Amino acid sequence: MELAGLYRQMLRARSYELAVEDLWHRGLIAGEMHLGTGEEAVAAGVVTLLGDGDGLALTHRCSPALVARGVPIVPMLRELLGCEDGLCGGHGGHMHLFSKEHLAATSGIVGASLPAAAGFALANRRLRANKVAVAFTGTGAMNSGMALETLNLAVAWSLPMIVVCIDNGWAITTASEAVTGGGHIERARAFGLRADSADGRDVRAVHKAAGKLIDYSRRGKGPAFLLATCPRLDGHFLGDPLLRMARQPVTEGKSTFAKVISSATSRGGGGLKDRAGGMTRMMSVMARARRSPTRERRGDPMLAARKAMKKHESERDRIDAEVATEIEAAVETALADFGENGDA
Amino acid sequence: MRELSLGQAVDRAIEDAMARDDSIVLIGEDTPLLRAPLFARFGADRVLAAPISESAFFGAAAGAAMAGLRPVVELYMVDFIAVAFDAVLNHIAKLEGFSGGNWKAPLVIRAPSGGWYGDGGQHGQSLWGTLSSIPGLTVVVASTPADAYGLMTTALGHDGPVIFMEPKLLSEEWLEFLGSGGRDTVSFDIPAEGAVGAVPDSPHTTPFGKAAVRRVGSDVTVMSVAVGVHRALEAAAKLQGSDVSCEVIDLRSLRPLDVETVVESVTKTGRLLVVDEDYREFGLAGELAAICLEAALSPRYARVCVEDTLPYARHLEDAALPNVDRIVEAATALVQA
Numbered sequence: 001m002e003l004a005g006l007y008r009q010m011l012r013a014r015s016y017e018l019a020v021e022d023l024w025h026r027g028l029i030a031g032e033m034h035l036g037t038g039e040e041a042v043a044a045g046v047v048t049l050l051g052d053g054d055g056l057a058l059t060h061r062c063s064p065a066l067v068a069r070g071v072p073i074v075p076m077l078r079e080l081l082g083c084e085d086g087l088c089g090g091h092g093g094h095m096h097l098f099s100k101e102h103l104a105a106t107s108g109i110v111g112a113s114l115p116a117a118a119g120f121a122l123a124n125r126r127l128r129a130n131k132v133a134v135a136f137t138g139t140g141a142m143n144s145g146m147a148l149e150t151l152n153l154a155v156a157w158s159l160p161m162i163v164v165c166i167d168n169g170w171a172i173t174t175a176s177e178a179v180t181g182g183g184h185i186e187r188a189r190a191f192g193l194r195a196d197s198a199d200g201r202d203v204r205a206v207h208k209a210a211g212k213l214i215d216y217s218r219r220g221k222g223p224a225f226l227l228a229t230c231p232r233l234d235g236h237f238l239g240d241p242l243l244r245m246a247r248q249p250v251t252e253g254k255s256t257f258a259k260v261i262s263s264a265t266s267r268g269g270g271g272l273k274d275r276a277g278g279m280t281r282m283m284s285v286m287a288r289a290r291r292s293p294t295r296e297r298r299g300d301p302m303l304a305a306r307k308a309m310k311k312h313e314s315e316r317d318r319i320d321a322e323v324a325t326e327i328e329a330a331v332e333t334a335l336a337d338f339g340e341n342g343d344a
Numbered sequence: 345m346r347e348l349s350l351g352q353a354v355d356r357a358i359e360d361a362m363a364r365d366d367s368i369v370l371i372g373e374d375t376p377l378l379r380a381p382l383f384a385r386f387g388a389d390r391v392l393a394a395p396i397s398e399s400a401f402f403g404a405a406a407g408a409a410m411a412g413l414r415p416v417v418e419l420y421m422v423d424f425i426a427v428a429f430d431a432v433l434n435h436i437a438k439l440e441g442f443s444g445g446n447w448k449a450p451l452v453i454r455a456p457s458g459g460w461y462g463d464g465g466q467h468g469q470s471l472w473g474t475l476s477s478i479p480g481l482t483v484v485v486a487s488t489p490a491d492a493y494g495l496m497t498t499a500l501g502h503d504g505p506v507i508f509m510e511p512k513l514l515s516e517e518w519l520e521f522l523g524s525g526g527r528d529t530v531s532f533d534i535p536a537e538g539a540v541g542a543v544p545d546s547p548h549t550t551p552f553g554k555a556a557v558r559r560v561g562s563d564v565t566v567m568s569v570a571v572g573v574h575r576a577l578e579a580a581a582k583l584q585g586s587d588v589s590c591e592v593i594d595l596r597s598l599r600p601l602d603v604e605t606v607v608e609s610v611t612k613t614g615r616l617l618v619v620d621e622d623y624r625e626f627g628l629a630g631e632l633a634a635i636c637l638e639a640a641l642s643p644r645y646a647r648v649c650v651e652d653t654l655p656y657a658r659h660l661e662d663a664a665l666p667n668v669d670r671i672v673e674a675a676t677a678l679v680q681a
Contacts, residue, residue, distance in 0.1 A: 031462040031467070031656070064561075091655040093463070096466065144397055268363035269389075275387060282380050
């Protein structure tokens, strides 16, 4: 696919999620909301390689891939708004979005996308010639038993599946590498998957690398694994307390810091070394969160994509305008029966 | 006495016990952030940051408990116990039985539970019925800060495995983390007495297997745990002055269950209404009916429980959970029947 097409899907995903963020802040979306901002290049780069019959198993951070896959936006928004005409009748919510016609499923259970994709792949091998299944996952999830077992299963059964592992450096609020042994590419290769990595901020690089791996699996050569590095721009979920504390320590961190100081200076417990070690580790997590890239700054894949489109400025402007219109219209339609204050 | 939120009460109980007992270690995901005070006081040797590998760290906690430690293993929510269920069902629960009672594993599973904040059916389940069906486990559910502190303290001194359930709606910390995320544009129907309350000074324990009669009444015995207790109390207050006088019992401990209090109350009222945020079939509601039958009681009986997969949308979730209207209706129907 041409860069312009990839750029369009990235922008659709970003614009959709910015709209979702606004709806969440307005209190129109319940519970947790895990945005995939920062993952647009990976989502667009991979998902645009899929077609009818290819399966897609996703995680709690599923919006960019679903949008890029072409799942209709209004029903997704209506689902998040809890409406009975939402994609899943208001029963699923953003972590449990299902589109049977796209063979796309999501789950809020960490690691669950891998076995699901293995099943899609198994069915595809029998029912749909040359069709594959893709699992999106993260490095945190690659420490779950079901994920590691699936790497083995995929090889043992030579399944036409591709695991797209996003490395954003985090496992919820813990630095991923602090709880991970070995490298992800090495692990995948050790199981016998064909494995490659790509800069997950560069949509063309992802598209190229994923294209080769998907092609490999389509030709019946077996499962493949793609590691793509990209930032997590909006924390684990909207309102992530770690980001709030890291970015506004005075207002957001006050009560936590007070509790920590009080406990750290209480009688009984670890020695000075234990306490200092505990404090240091905690502060380093804070510092890491503070250093995390933010939107529209260096490291944001949307900036890189926009820059790459510079040579096609008029086309970029046209896409920008079309996507803005599309998303605005979708939000307006989704909110049509909501009152001024958002009452349905 | 001190005034604590339910979440704070659990945290305090664990911190107090860790200061007394060096064998207690805490294992969970994101503990450097979620348990920052404990992390800073006890260090990384006693507060372990786990990868997202529940089946491994639950299994490891069982082994550690067998070998002399007293682990507290944390879940983000009880729904995720499914990932570690082999360790719970086939190992943690079985040790005492398999060893002929010679070997017990003292470990506590801290499991936030329940819905009422719109997080969907993989994040809002209660599951205490499923878990309480397993011999070898103790299952307790806190509905007030005092009980949260007391039950957790008892759990940390118990010689076998305990699953401690902490309703997220009653825990300011969890609700802020998962429900509001710092927003003031969402609201929740939080029972005040469940969320914040006086906690007796340490050492305060709440015994296992002892229910609490939260309201005395004469016409219907309403049995529940967790948020259901507060919804039942609200329903009972609404029915006050009508001919439906509700006795509300907070079971607190499901395994072991306080059969004596159940039988005593149902004998008095002749009517039993089970209010359960867990699934209706094959769970607490059926168990309480069986206990009555075994005691040769045949009360008029009804159950207000969760009947399907919990929906995400707030209004659908509220309707699916045992809300006050459903309880009022069921209690009234029992008396009028």
